[in-house]
Amino acid sequence: MKTMLPTLPRRLSMGVILVAILVLHILPCTAQDVATYETDFAAFVAEVDNTYPFFDLKGVRDEWEAAKPQLAEKAAACTSDSEFLGVVVEAIGLLHDSHMWLRDTKAEIPPRPQRYYPGVTFLPANEGRVAVMWTRDELAGQLAPGTVVARIDGQDARAYLEQRAKDAWQEGFCSSPQRARMYEFRIPLRGEQGKTHTLTVLRDGSEEELTLTCDLEGRGWPHYYNLPEGLTREGRSCLLGKLPSGAGYIYLRRVDASAETGIRRALDGYADAEGWIVDLRGNGGGGYGEGLIDAIRSIPRPVAVLTDAGCMSAGETLARDLRRLADARVFGAPSAGASSAKRSWRFPSGIASVTFSTRSRWRGDGQPIEYNGIQPDVLVEAVPEEVASGLNSAIVRAGEYLREAYPAAAAARAREETLVADVTIEALVAGRVELHVSSEGIRWRIPTTVGGLDASVGPEQPTYVNGFAWTPEWPPSEDSAISLQSDLFRVRLRCPTGLVVQLLAAGVERGGDEVDPQCTASGEPMGEEFVVTLDVQNSEPRWVTFRVLSEN
Numbered sequence: 001m002k003t004m005l006p007t008l009p010r011r012l013s014m015g016v017i018l019v020a021i022l023v024l025h026i027l028p029c030t031a032q033d034v035a036t037y038e039t040d041f042a043a044f045v046a047e048v049d050n051t052y053p054f055f056d057l058k059g060v061r062d063e064w065e066a067a068k069p070q071l072a073e074k075a076a077a078c079t080s081d082s083e084f085l086g087v088v089v090e091a092i093g094l095l096h097d098s099h100m101w102l103r104d105t106k107a108e109i110p111p112r113p114q115r116y117y118p119g120v121t122f123l124p125a126n127e128g129r130v131a132v133m134w135t136r137d138e139l140a141g142q143l144a145p146g147t148v149v150a151r152i153d154g155q156d157a158r159a160y161l162e163q164r165a166k167d168a169w170q171e172g173f174c175s176s177p178q179r180a181r182m183y184e185f186r187i188p189l190r191g192e193q194g195k196t197h198t199l200t201v202l203r204d205g206s207e208e209e210l211t212l213t214c215d216l217e218g219r220g221w222p223h224y225y226n227l228p229e230g231l232t233r234e235g236r237s238c239l240l241g242k243l244p245s246g247a248g249y250i251y252l253r254r255v256d257a258s259a260e261t262g263i264r265r266a267l268d269g270y271a272d273a274e275g276w277i278v279d280l281r282g283n284g285g286g287g288y289g290e291g292l293i294d295a296i297r298s299i300p301r302p303v304a305v306l307t308d309a310g311c312m313s314a315g316e317t318l319a320r321d322l323r324r325l326a327d328a329r330v331f332g333a334p335s336a337g338a339s340s341a342k343r344s345w346r347f348p349s350g351i352a353s354v355t356f357s358t359r360s361r362w363r364g365d366g367q368p369i370e371y372n373g374i375q376p377d378v379l380v381e382a383v384p385e386e387v388a389s390g391l392n393s394a395i396v397r398a399g400e401y402l403r404e405a406y407p408a409a410a411a412a413r414a415r416e417e418t419l420v421a422d423v424t425i426e427a428l429v430a431g432r433v434e435l436h437v438s439s440e441g442i443r444w445r446i447p448t449t450v451g452g453l454d455a456s457v458g459p460e461q462p463t464y465v466n467g468f469a470w471t472p473e474w475p476p477s478e479d480s481a482i483s484l485q486s487d488l489f490r491v492r493l494r495c496p497t498g499l500v501v502q503l504l505a506a507g508v509e510r511g512g513d514e515v516d517p518q519c520t521a522s523g524e525p526m527g528e529e530f531v532v533t534l535d536v537q538n539s540e541p542r543w544v545t546f547r548v549l550s551e552n
Contacts, residue, residue, distance in 0.1 A: 036076075037075045037076060037078045037084045037087075038072070038075060038076040039348065040075070040084070040347045040348055040349050040351065041071070041072055041075035041076070041084075041087065041088070041091075042072070043347065043348050044088060044091070044347065044354065045068055045071075045072070045091075047345055047354075047356070048064075048091075048095070051356065051358070052095060052356070052357070053340075053357060053358065053359055053360070054095070054096075054097065054357065054360070054370060054371065057360075057368060057370065057371050058095075058096050058176075058371050060094060060095060060096055063094055064094050064095065067091070067094055071087060071090065071091050074087045074090075075087045075088075080107070081106060081107030081351055082107045082108050082109070082110055083110070084107075084351065085102060085105060085107055085108075085109050085110065085351070085352060086109070086110040088102060088352070088354075089102065089109060089110070089112075092173075092354075093171070093172030093173045094172050095172075096169075096172055096173065096174060096175060096176075096371075097175060097338075097340075097357055098173070098174065098175035098179065098312065098336065098338035099175075099313070099338060099340055099342055099355060099357050100354065100355055100356060100357060101354075101355055102352045102353070102354060102355075103344075103352070103353050103354075103355060104346075104352060104353045105351065105352040106350065106351050106352065107351065107352075114193075114217060114218075115190040115191055115192070115214075115217075115218045116190065116191065116192065116193040116194075116195070116214040116215055116216055116217060116218060117187050117188060117189050117190045117191075117214050117216055117218045118139075118188075118189055118197065118212035118213060118214050118215070118216065119135060119136035119138075119139065119212075119215075119216045120132060120134070120135040120136070120139060120143055120188065120212065121133040121134040121135070121185070121186050121187070121188070121221065121222050122149065122157075122161065122185045122186075122188050123185065123225070123381075123382040123387070124158070124161075124185060124333075124381050124382070125148070125381055125382045125383065125384050125387075126381045126382070126383050126384075126393075128158050129148050129149075129157075129158065129384060130148065130149045130157040130158050130161060130185075131145075131146055131147065131148055131149070131382050131384040131387055132144065132145055132146065132147040132149065132387075133145060133185075133186070133222060133225050133382075133387070134222045134225060136216070139212075142201075142210055143199075143201070143210070144388065145225060145226070145387050145388065146384045146385065146386075146387035146388025146389070147201050147202075147203070147384070147388070148201065148202040148384050149199055149200070149201050150200045150201065150202055150207060151198075151199070151200035152189070152197060152198070152199055152200075153197055153198055154198070154200075157199075157200075161184055161185060161188060162181070164184045164188075165177070165180055165181035165184040165185075168180040168181070168183060168184050169181075175312070175336055175337050175338035175370065175371065176309070176334075176336060176337030176338065176371050176372070176373060178309040178333065178334045178335075178336065178337060178373055179309045179312075179336045179337060179338065181309065182308065182309035182310060182336075183221065186221035186222060186310075187218045187221050189212070189214060190214070190218045191214050192214070193214060193215060194213060194214065194215065195213070195214045196211055196212065196213050196214070197211070197212050197214070198210070198211055198212075199211075199212060221310075223253065223281065223282030223310055224251070224279075224281060224282055224392075225387065225392060226387065226390055226391055226392040226395075227239070227251065227392065228241055228243055228249055228392075228395070231249070231251070234258050234261060234262035234265050234266075235256070235257060235258025235261060235262060236253075236254070236256060236258050237252060237253040237254040237255075237256050237258045237259065237262075237286075238250065238251065238252055238253075238258040238259060238261070238262030238263075239251040239253075239262075240262055240265065240266040240269070240270075241270075242270045242273055243277075243395075243399065245274070245399050245402070245403065246272075246273065246274035246275075247273060247274055247275045247276065247277055247398075247399055247402045247403075248266055248267075248270045248273030248275070248276040248277070249276075249277045249279065249395075250262060250263060250266050250276065250277070250278050250279065251279040252278065252279065252280055252283055252315070252318075253282065253283060253284065254283060254284050254285065254286045254315075255283065255285055255286035255287060255288050255292075255313075255314040255315055255318055256286045256287075259286075259288060259292055259295075259318075260288070260291045260292040260295045263278075263292075263295040263296070263298075263299065264295055264298075267295075267298060267299065267300070273300070274402065274403075274406045274410075275300075275301070275302045275303065275304070275402030275403075275405065275406045275409070276299050276300065276302075276303050276304070276402075277303075277304045277305075277306065277395060277398050277399070277402070278299075278303065278304070278305050278306070278322055278328070279305075279306045279394075279395070280305060280306060280307050280311045280315050280318060280319050280335075281306050281307060281308040281310055281311060281332060281394070282308065282310035282311065283310070283311045283312070283314075283315030283318070284310075284312060284313070284315065285312050285313025285314040285315050285316075285339075286313070286314045286315075287314050288314060288318065292318075293321065293325065296318075296321055296322055296325045296326050297325050297326065299322075299326045300409075300413060301326070301327055301405075301409040301412075301413065302327070302329070302401070302402055302405035302406055302409045303322060303326045303327065303328040303329070304328060304329050304330075304331055304398035304399075304401055304402055305319050305322045305323065305328045305329070305330045305331070306330075306331050306332045306394045306395070306398060307319050307330055307331075307332045307333065307334070307335045307373075307374055307376060308332050308333045308334075308335070309333060309334060309335060309336050309337075309373070310336065311335040311336060311374075312335065312336035312338040312339065313336075313338055313339050314339070315335070316335045316336065316337075316338070316339040316361070316369050316373065316374050317339055317361050317369065319335060319374045320361075320363055320364055320369065320374055323364060323374075324364050329377045329378065329398075329401060329405075330374065330375075330376040330377045330378070331376055331377070331378045331380050331394050331397050331398045331401070332376050332378075332379075332380050332394045333376060333379065333380070333381075334372075334373040334374065334375050334376065335369075335373040335374040336373055337369065337370055337371040337372055337373035338370065339360065339361040339369040339370055340357035340358065340359060340360050340361065340370050341357070341358045341359050341360075341361070342355050342356065342357055342358065343355075343356050343358050344356070357370070378397060378401070380393055380394045380397045381393070382394075383396075412490075415468065415490075415491065416441075416490040416491065416492065417492075418492070419492050419493070419494040420466065420491060420492065420493060420494060421493075421494050421495075421549065421550075422493070422547055422548060422549030422550075423437070423442065423465060423466060423491055423493065423547065423548045423549075424465075424466055424467075424504070424545065424546070424547045425442075425463065425464070425465060425544075425545070425546055425547070425548070426463070426464040426510060426543065426544070426545045427444075427457050427458070427461075427463040427464070427543070427544055428457070428458055428460075428461045428510075428541050428542070428543055428544075429456070429457055429519075429534050429536045429541060429542060429543075429544045430454060430455060430456045430536055430538075430540070430541040430542075431446075431454060431455030431456065431535075431536060432447070432455055432533065432534065432535045432536075433445070433446050433447075433455050433456070433457055433533075433534050434446075434447060434531050434532065434533050434534070435531070435532040435534070435548075436529045436530075436531055436532075437493070437496075437499065437529060437530040437531070437532065437548055438496075438528060438529045438530075439492070439496050439528070440488060440490065440492075441488045441489050441490040441491050441492070442465070442488070442489050442491060443472075443485060443486050443487065443488045443489065444457045444463070444472050444485070444486040445484070445485045445486070446484045446485075456541065457472060457486070458471075458472065459474075461510075463489075465489055465491055466491070470489045472486035472487060472489070473486060473487040474486050474487075493548070493549075493550070494550075495550035495552060496530075497550070498550050498551050498552050499523065499525070499530040499548055499549065499550055499551070500523060500548075500549065500550075500551045501521050501522065501523035501532045501546055501547070501548055502521075502546060502547045502549070503515060503519070503520070503521035503544070503545075503546050504545040504546055504547060505543070505544070505545040506519035506536070506542050506543070506544045506545070507542060507543055508540070508542065508543070509543060510543040510545075511543075512543070516536075516538065516542055518536065518537040518538050519534070519535070519536050519537070519538070519542050519544060520534070520535045521533070521534050521535075521544070521546050523548070530548065532546065532548060534546070
């Protein structure tokens with residue numbers, strides 16, 4: 001007997017077909033329907049090739065070119081959106097850019113393999129040593145902060161960690177070698193769960209071996225050690241206080257709204273501070289505007305800034321601006337070298353967006369901050385003996401600088417804040433030069449080459465202002481037709497209007513009372529300034545002494 005399958009009525013069958021067509025039409029297309037993984041990846045590679053700004057700066061062009069064919073093959077062979085995003089992440093890692101990443105993804109980004117560490121953190125220490133920075137509670141009795149680690153797995157500890165740092169840089173993702181190095185000290189010995197390492201530590205003049213197991217997930221890292229006691233929190237990211245030495249102290253974990261308010265609160269609360277330390281180690285960046293710039297300008301000198309490779313992005317530009325606007329001296333280690341302007345680019349299929357760097361922020365010396373970082377004026381490594389006694393070596397070194405620099409800075413500040421009845425200037429002058437007097441102070445200006453003589457002030461001798469030696473700083477210029485203007489010397493006249501100039505002396509030697517007839521001085525108001533013009537027509541420079549005062 002033949003089995004017959006039931007059949008649907010013709011009208012019902014056609015209805016089902018129409019419904020199916022409609023459903024398929026309105027369902028969203030997958031990424032593969034719009035653009036294949038192969039074409040998506042090709043578009044990404046073309047965007048990198050055409051716009052990525054740091055190939056040569058970071059020396060990664062050859063590595064990128066060599067890897068592109070294999071990565072393209074991987075992308076073309078992907079069977080899921082998540083797998084494709086994993087290939088893109090692998091490609092991003094080759095560019096060594098801390099700001100470059102995926103966002104707005106339509107699939108989960110495959111997690112990177114989890115690595116474990118033993119729960120101890122190291123510091124590069126002076127004399128080529130390695131010191132413990134932090135350890136978890138279970139190891140505190142054996143590895144207290146400041147403990148010197150002599151060997152790791154039988155190798156010299158410093159050499160061992162430095163080699164791991166070099167290997168970590170080659171693995172990618174980090175913006176600079178110094179950033180990769182920091183991770184190898186702050187989250188050291190990362191590897192498979194359960195792997196063991198032997199540490200040889202120095203204790204009371206003898207060596208002791210410890211076996212550590214990698215059983216903690218390598219997430220996060222300690223940003224500081226041995227901070228001063230009694231600090232006050234301001235907002236989310238700022239700690240502030242006054243050190244026993246008399247110096248003011250500001251720690252900024254991020255650059256957010258609390259940075260400006262914290263600085264202003266510190267300056268108001270500790271107006272008698274003998275210099276300031278601004279600690280940017282571990283600063284994760286953020287953003288800022290004119291408000292913070294104005295706060296920086298208002299910090300009384302001297303100023304010391306602390307940096308390390310944990311200081312990145314806006315934290316690095318903040319270090320630059322503190323050096324530029326507050327005459328800060330920088331202590332510590334190079335910053336992360338991860339400071340760039342950014343833009344967003346989306347894959348043709350819409351599977352994700354990529355944050356691209358467009359250009360580096362710049363240091364005061366014209367070099368890019370990206371990769372290079374902010375270089376310290378004084379390189380500071382931890383001193384294990386100081387760490388063991390509860391001190392922070394970078395804060396100690398900065399404090400020593402402030403104690404030495406504060407008396408001169410305080411005297412200069414007192415001079416700037418004191419109103420004077422007149423100003424007597426002594427300077428070695430050639431040709432025609434101008435001295436501009438304003439409510440802020442005085443500055444030299446050399447308008448051009450006049451009469452075949454090279455106009456100059458100094459340059460081997462300082463200018464004396466009421467007996468105080470000032471060495472003007474001049475910007476470089478290769479064009480003698482461009483006016484040169486010196487930096488500002490701060491001095492305040494009690495009555496800054498109605499000024500006149502008196503020529504007191506002009507001669508070969510400083511301190512004379514004769515006036516060479518070929519030397520003249522005149523003055524006239526120009527806008528908000530009073531401009532003194534000195535004209536020395538001798539073939540050799542002359543020491544010119546003149547006074548600026550109110551005629552009232």
